[in-house]
Amino acid sequence: MERVRREWPGAVELDVSVDGEPGTARALAYPALVGRPEPGDAVLLNTTALAMGLGTGGYAMVVAVPDRLPPDPTGPGHLVKARYTPLQATVLGADEQGSPHHEALREADSLDGMPVVVADLHSALPPILAGLLAARPGTRVVYVMPDGGALPAWFSMSIARLKEAGALAATVTVGQAFGGDLEAVTVHTGLLAARLVLDAEVVVLAQGPGNLGTGTRWGFSGVSAGEAVNAASVLGGRPVACLRVSEGDERERHIGVSHHSLTAYGRVALAGADVVVPDLPGGFGAEVTRQAAPLSGRHTLVRVPVDGLEKILRAAEGDWGVRLSTMGRRLDADLAYFLTAAAAGRHTASLL
Template identity: 80%
Template sequence: MELDVEIDHDGAARALAYPALVGSPQVGDAVLLNTTALAMGLGTGGYAMVVALPDRFPPDPSGPGHLVKARYTPLQATVLGADEQDSPHHELLREADSVDGMPVIVADLHSALPAIVAGLHRDRPGTRVVYVMPDGGALPSWFSRAAAALREAGALAAVVTTGQAFGGDLEAVTLHTGLLAARLVLEAEVAVVAQGPGNLGTGTRWGFSGVSAGEAVNAAGVLGGRPIASLRVSEADARERHQGVSHHSLTAYGRVALTRAQVVVPELPGEFGARVAADAAPLGERHELVSVPVDGLEEALRASPVRMSTMGRGLDEDLAGFLTAAAAGRHAAALLG
C-alpha cells in the first residue's frame, strides 16, 4: 500500500506498507516509520517504510511453511518454500538436478527486466517467462512495479523469490531451487534472473550487488540451463565506469562467472556501437559472444506495458541500454525457435 503520511516536524512524505507484514493502515492511523531512505535522498527506494501500526497488531501468520526470510530482523516473515518438506512440490524438487536446457537470461539491474521481456515477446509472442528474483536489491518482490505490471499484462507468468527475497508466487531457499521451481513447477520456457529494485554499488571493483549476475550464470550452467548474459550498457550515465559496457558486467561475467555463457552484444549503430563491441571483446576469452541485431526492438520497448527507466533515465535518455537488454530477450527467442 502506498500512503501519504504526515511526519511530526518534517511535513508530508510518501510511505509504503506491506500488509502481509504489518497489517493494513487506515486513514488516521499512527504509523511507526523507518525514514532512512528519505534521509539519504534515495531515488528508487525513496519511501518511508511502515514498520508497525502501534495501535493495531497485524493478523497472526496462517498457513503452512517454515522458511524464515529477512531472518533475525524485526520483520522476519515465515513463508512456504517450494522446496521445503511441507510443500506439494517437494517430491518434484527433492532430487531435481536439471532445468533441461532452459534459456536463463541474466542481468545486473532490475530495470533490464521489462526490456528483456519486450525483446523476447517481440520475436516470440506468448513465451512463458518466469522472473527469478535473488536478494541483491529489494527483498520484497511487492516493491517491483515492473514485475506487477508485466504480470497484469500477461507478459510475465510468475515470480520466484529466492534467498532472503520474498513475496513471489513461489518461494525458494536458493537461486538453484528457484530456477528448478521455475522450470519444473511453473513450466517456464525462459527464466530471467535480475536483482530486485535498488541495487547497491560503492564505486569499487567488487563492491556492488550485481556481482550476483556472475553467480547466476554459474547456477544456470550447473543446472543444465543455457545461460545468456545481458550486458549493462549506457551511453548517458555520467559515471565513466558505466559508460559503454559497465565495469559491473565486465567483472561479473569476466571474473565471477566460471560457466561458459552466451554474451549478447547488440549491433548498435555508429561509434558507440563499435565501443560496446570493443568493450565486450575481452569476455570472449571465457564466453561465446553473440552479435544480435536490434532492428524493431525500439518499437517493442515503446509498446511495453512498463515504462522504461534506469537510474532516473527514460527510454529516450538511454536508448542503447534498453536495446541491449531487449537484444538478450531476442536471442532467447531465437534459441527456442
C-alpha cells in the same frame, strides 16, 4: 497517515505526516507484514531512505500500524526470510519438506537446456521481456529474484504490471527475498522450481529494485549475475548474459559496457554463456563491441541486431503500463541500455 495514494499487489503507497516535518511524505506499507493502514492511523516509520534521498523508491517505510496489526501467521511454511530482523517473514518454500512440490524438487538436477537470461539491474526485466515476446509471443517466462536489491518482491510495481499484462507468468523469490508466487531457499532451487513447478520456458534472473554499488571493482550487488551464470550452467540450463550498457550514465565506469558486467561475467562467471552484444549504430556501437571483446575468452559473443527494437520498447511501455527507467533515466535518455536488454530477449527467443 493522511491518505492512500495508490496500491498494487502486496504494497500500499501512502501520504503521511511526519512529526516535526512540514507537509506530507510518501510512505510504503506491506500489509502482510505490518497491517493495512487507513486514513487517521498512527504509523511507525523508518525514514532512512527518505532522509538519504535514495534514487530507487525514496519512501519512508511503514514498520508497524500499532492499532491495526496483521494477524499472526498460522502457516503453512517454515522458511524464515529477512531472518533475525524485526520484520522477518515465515513463508512456504517450494523446496521445503512440507511443500506439495518437495517430491518434484527433492532429487531434481536439470533445467533441460532452458534459457536463463541473467542481468545486473531490475530495470532490465521489462525490455528483456519486450524483445523476447515480440519475437516469440506467448512464451512462458518466469522471473527469479535473488536478494541483492529489495527483499520484498512486492516493492516492484513492474512485476505487478507485467503479470497483469500477461507478459510475465510468475515470480520466484530466493535467498532472503520473499513475496513471489513461489519461494525457494537458493537460486538453484528457484531455477528448478521455475522449470518444474511453474513450467517456465525461459527464466529471467536479476536482482530486485535498489542495487547497491560502491565504485569498487568487487563491491556491488550485481556481482551475483556471474554467480547466476554458474548456477544456470551447473543445472544444465543455457545461460544468456545481458550486458549493462549505457550511453547516458555520468559515471565513466558505466559508459559503454559497465565495469559491473565485465567483472561479473569476466571474473565471477566460471561457466560459459551467450553474451549478447547489440549491434548499436555508430562509434558508440563499435566501442561497446570493443569493450565486450575480452569476454570471448570464456563466453560466446553473439551479435544481435537492434533494428525495430525501439518501436517495440515504446509499444511495450504503453501496452503494459510499465515505466522504462534505469537509474532515473528514461528511454530517450539512455536508449542504448534498453536496446541492449531487448537484444538479449531477442536472442533468447531464437534459442527456443
